[in-house]
Amino acid sequence: MGAMQRTILIVDDDPHIRQLLVFALAKVGLQTREAADGEAALASVAERAPDLVVLDINMPRLDGLEVCRRLRAQGELPILFLSSRDDEIDRVLGIELGADDYVVKPFSPREVVARVQAILRRTGAKAAATGLDGVITRGRLALDPEAWSARWAGAELSLTVTEFTILKTLAATPTKVFSRDAIIDRLRGPGFAVTDRTIDSHVRNLRAKFAGVGGHDLIETRAGIGYRLGACAGGVEP
Known part of the structure; x- marks a missing residue:
């Protein structure tokens, strides 16, 4: 499967952050979808599962930790957390829920892309x-x-x-x-x-x-x- 076929779901209530990541991921040949809140994210996954979810922790209505918990109850879809503050408790809790990695805001888009690609490589390692x-x-x-x-x-x-x-x-x-x-x-x-x-x-x-x-x-x-x-x-x- 080529990189162009990989799809990343970006979940964040800040449209600027979503667009920043859409642009950065597109530059390395990754397709993207967007969701502005946790409920929309779950609906998007149910409709068509992406290859990876970039998931903000702090969102209204349904936060990222709860979204992660629900996704983990359904399967092993790779998850990269975005944490809005440098709070180790949030990050460790996210990992304990089953997230594969995390990035702390403010972040470099290049770092997010690197983390996404690392997780995708591990996911594809089964073929290798x-x-x-x-x-x-x-x-x-x-x-x-x-x-x-x-x-x-x-x-x-x-x-x-x-x-x-x-x-x-x-x-x-x-x-x-x-x-x-x-x-x-x-x-x-x-x-x-x-x-x-x-x-x-x-x-x-x-x-x-x-x-x-x-x-x-x-x-x-x-x-x-x-x-x-x-x-x-x-x-x-x-």
């Missing part, structure tokens, strides 16, 4: 991985990069693009301890301003999802270093 990695099996965990699916003891779990990428990174080299910086580099490429706290939020999401099906030993924390894949044997809850 075809015939290369095959299914990664570690204990009761099975990851299929080609199908973009994760299973625990045969039960399929719904993961975001970022969650899947983190888990695949750990599972591909199960004996290695990855620092948070190393995980960030795998996700975005070096130099992106993503915090350790964001990685911790994604790992917390992964642990919660797998714990629900008995996978309490999915990921180990190595104090002062980072994370590595756990035994994936279905250990009892600590």
